[in-house]
Amino acid sequence: MKPAAFLLLTTFVFAFAQTPEEEGLRIARLLDEFNNGFVSEYAELEMTLINAHGDKTVRKMINEAREQKNDGDRSIASFLWPADVKGTRLLTWSRKDGDDDQWLYLPSLKRVKRISSRGKSGAFMGSEFSYEDLGSQEVEEYKHKFLEEKEMDGRKAWVLERIPVSRKSGYSKEIAFFDQEYMQPLRIEYFDRKGELLKIATFTDYKPYGKWFRVGHILMDNVQTRKKSTLVFSKRELGREFDSEHFSSDSLID
Amino acid sequence: MKCLLCALLCALPASAGEWKSKGEITVETRLFTDDDIDATVDQALGLFSRLEARYKKGPWRINLRGFARTDHEDDTRDLAALEEAYLGYRKSGWELRLGFQMLNWTATEAFHPADIINSRNLDSNIENPEKLGELMLSVRRRLGQGGLTLYYLPRYEEPNLPGPSSRLSFAPTGFTITDPIWLEDDGEQADDSYGNQWGLRFNQTIGDADISVFYLDHLDRQQPRFLADEVNATITPVYLRVENLGITWLHILGDWVLKLEAAHKDFQDQTGPFPIDQIDHTQAAFGIDYGWTTRSGGDATLLLEGQAILNTTEAERAGLSPFQRDLLFGMRYAFNDVMSRELLITLITDTERDQEILFNLDYQQRLTDTWQVRAGVRWIDAPPKDVQPVGLEFLDEANQVFVNLSRFF
Numbered sequence: 187m188k189p190a191a192f193l194l195l196t197t198f199v200f201a202f203a204q205t206p207e208e209e210g211l212r213i214a215r216l217l218d219e220f221n222n223g224f225v226s227e228y229a230e231l232e233m234t235l236i237n238a239h240g241d242k243t244v245r246k247m248i249n250e251a252r253e254q255k256n257d258g259d260r261s262i263a264s265f266l267w268p269a270d271v272k273g274t275r276l277l278t279w280s281r282k283d284g285d286d287d288q289w290l291y292l293p294s295l296k297r298v299k300r301i302s303s304r305g306k307s308g309a310f311m312g313s314e315f316s317y318e319d320l321g322s323q324e325v326e327e328y329k330h331k332f333l334e335e336k337e338m339d340g341r342k343a344w345v346l347e348r349i350p351v352s353r354k355s356g357y358s359k360e361i362a363f364f365d366q367e368y369m370q371p372l373r374i375e376y377f378d379r380k381g382e383l384l385k386i387a388t389f390t391d392y393k394p395y396g397k398w399f400r401v402g403h404i405l406m407d408n409v410q411t412r413k414k415s416t417l418v419f420s421k422r423e424l425g426r427e428f429d430s431e432h433f434s435s436d437s438l439i440d
Numbered sequence: 441m442k443c444l445l446c447a448l449l450c451a452l453p454a455s456a457g458e459w460k461s462k463g464e465i466t467v468e469t470r471l472f473t474d475d476d477i478d479a480t481v482d483q484a485l486g487l488f489s490r491l492e493a494r495y496k497k498g499p500w501r502i503n504l505r506g507f508a509r510t511d512h513e514d515d516t517r518d519l520a521a522l523e524e525a526y527l528g529y530r531k532s533g534w535e536l537r538l539g540f541q542m543l544n545w546t547a548t549e550a551f552h553p554a555d556i557i558n559s560r561n562l563d564s565n566i567e568n569p570e571k572l573g574e575l576m577l578s579v580r581r582r583l584g585q586g587g588l589t590l591y592y593l594p595r596y597e598e599p600n601l602p603g604p605s606s607r608l609s610f611a612p613t614g615f616t617i618t619d620p621i622w623l624e625d626d627g628e629q630a631d632d633s634y635g636n637q638w639g640l641r642f643n644q645t646i647g648d649a650d651i652s653v654f655y656l657d658h659l660d661r662q663q664p665r666f667l668a669d670e671v672n673a674t675i676t677p678v679y680l681r682v683e684n685l686g687i688t689w690l691h692i693l694g695d696w697v698l699k700l701e702a703a704h705k706d707f708q709d710q711t712g713p714f715p716i717d718q719i720d721h722t723q724a725a726f727g728i729d730y731g732w733t734t735r736s737g738g739d740a741t742l743l744l745e746g747q748a749i750l751n752t753t754e755a756e757r758a759g760l761s762p763f764q765r766d767l768l769f770g771m772r773y774a775f776n777d778v779m780s781r782e783l784l785i786t787l788i789t790d791t792e793r794d795q796e797i798l799f800n801l802d803y804q805q806r807l808t809d810t811w812q813v814r815a816g817v818r819w820i821d822a823p824p825k826d827v828q829p830v831g832l833e834f835l836d837e838a839n840q841v842f843v844n845l846s847r848f849f
Contacts, residue, residue, distance in 0.1 A: 235778055243778050243809070268809040269848030270780075272462050285694065287648070293492075296524075296571075297544040300650050302731055304695045309737035309776040316737070356733070431533065431582050435645060440494055440503055 210330030210346050218325045220369045224398055226252040229422040235313050238412040245311050252433055258282050259322045260433035275438050280322035291438035298438050307356025313415035314385060314406040316356055327351055342366045368392050368399040383409055395424045457497025463849055465489045470842040472607045479613055481514040481605045499531040516603025517563055522573045533582035540573030547688040547699040550768045551747035553723035554686045554701040559661045563602040572597055586644035593637040596622050599661050610834035611675045620677045622659055627712020649691045656684040663760055665716050680718050681708035699727035722750040743770035762831035765792035781805040796822040796832050814844045
């Protein structure tokens with residue numbers, strides 16, 4: 187091949203080859219687009235907290251969510267157990283740009299209190315899941331970078347590095363393994379602000395709901411403290427009809 | 441009460457809906473510093489219970505909630521109160537509720553000039569006394585990200601005032617509190633506790649702000665006047681007609697939460713046979729919270745709040761509220777751990793009157809999934825400056841420690 191032709195071909199290849207960041211963003215948008223359109227979701231959750239000695243504590247809640255056009259999802263987490271928090275509700279309006287809007291309903295006071303969503307890195311109900319882990323994961327909340335394709339337990343996965351955009355995030359980066367059929371994560375490794383591995387989340391027991399897949403079991407393993415938490419989903423429904431004002435702060439009050 | 445309950449149950453749709461219930465039983469202990477007065481009870485051992493039941497079927501709902509307290513040491517603290525007993529219907533952006541309701545219009549943590557619709561049990565903490573249910577019909581229409589609510593209240597709900605043996609009493613020693621006098625529009629004393637009261641409230645979420653404005657025409661239960669009969673050693677509370685116009689505003693700015701609450705009170709001029717009235721004034725409170733998450737995953741919040749009574753002289757406002765020109769400094773820490781440990785420390789200080797301080801330390805945690813313990817200290821330093829105490833001076837040295845053990849179900 188003549189040098190000029192080789193040079194032209196090389197330039198052509200490099201001009202159209204995507205950088206890892208562009209490829210990462212493309213995959214993130216692909217995942218997001220695929221998972222849009224579910225309209226709404228209802229699920230009952232049981233969270234088990236396991237300390238370093240193996241002692242277990244159980245939390246129960248219901249999660250309801252609805253897609254919004256041109257913005258993040260709206261969701262309500264209603265706490266069922268332990269008994270003292272029964273009836274407490276957390277309403278979240280996820281925002282693609284900026285902080286989420288959140289309201290907390292305190293049933294003993296019959297009070298709806300708007301709260302700052304800055305506490306994303308705080309522990310959710312004493313578990314190894316943070317509010318950030320359980321919140322709506324919008325594409326715009328991360329800088330994405332494609333690392334590789336990998337096979338995990340016989341399943342093909344994309345491996346992406348995600349760096350949270352928000353300064354309030356508790357993580358310096360995440361390594362996420364996305365199943366190419368489920369279009370959902372199989373594993374996410376969380377790194378603390380010092381860059382050390384902090385937690386590993388493992389997602390299993392996926393079930394189909396129409397074209398979408400939803401996880402049945404999440405294990406969050408804090409490798410630094412040796413504590414674990416599990417989240418088990420049951421009675422999940424997609425497309426459930428909610429009253430038009432169900433996800434408003436006024437509707438939190440019984 | 442039985443008639444109301446029957447009416448609510450008969451209103452249930454024929455097909456079965458969903459009932460939910462919960463409750464708590466609490467053993468309450470509190471110990472005051474000895475005031476050297478035999479008539480007052482310095483230690484309390486009480487049993488508190490609260491039960492709640494909710495029914496929902498389609499657009500219909502019924503809420504029932506009440507509490508009861510009995511004190512082994514002081515039977516004047518015994519109380520059974522209805523907080524909620526209403527039938528509700530919610531559909532197509534409308535919501536109607538008929539019965540007893542508890543409303544919460546506040547944006548701040550300690551000072552609540554806008555949270556005025558429910559009567560209170562004043563034999564409880566002065567910053568946040570327990571609320572009693574208020575009989576009303578409310579009609580709400582959803583508008584934008586909020587709504588407009590119209591209230592009609594046909595009954596004057598009497599606050600529960602601390603008895604003569606309570607360390608939280610503001611009656612002179614040896615005086616008993618009689619039945620109240622309700623003064624209606626024309627200044628005439630009401631024959632019973634029924635009369636017309638009404639209100640309107642508009643609320644909206646606009647971006648990072650939650651805003652509400654309200655108007656209430658009712659009998660004021662926050663600032664009664666008192667008639668003293670020295671011969672019979674009685675104190676009679678007098679509740680006066682007032683028009684309230686108020687606002688609440690809460691704004692999230694990143695890690696900061698800014699709050700404002702204000703209400704202007706225009707008391708009915710008394711032209712009737714009772715030569716007693718109350719001073720028109722405006723009560724305004726602000727709050728600033730700053731929060732952050734600690735490395736251990738806990739949530740820490742610094743609180744700064746203030747309240748002022750405006751359009752009054754210093755002497756007038758001293759008689760209107762214990763918190764007439766006060767600042768609160770506080771910190772709340774939620775450990776976010778398995779036991780849900782929380783600590784709240786606040787200090788309220790008067791910026792106008794010397795030596796008026798209220799310190800509060802409150803700790804709570806779960807013991808198991810159903811048991812919780814709460815303990816704390818309250819210390820009040822407000823020595824009377826005159827012969828007649830005013831405001832917080834009534835509670836001077838009503839210092840207490842308390843421990844409560846609760847079982848939830």
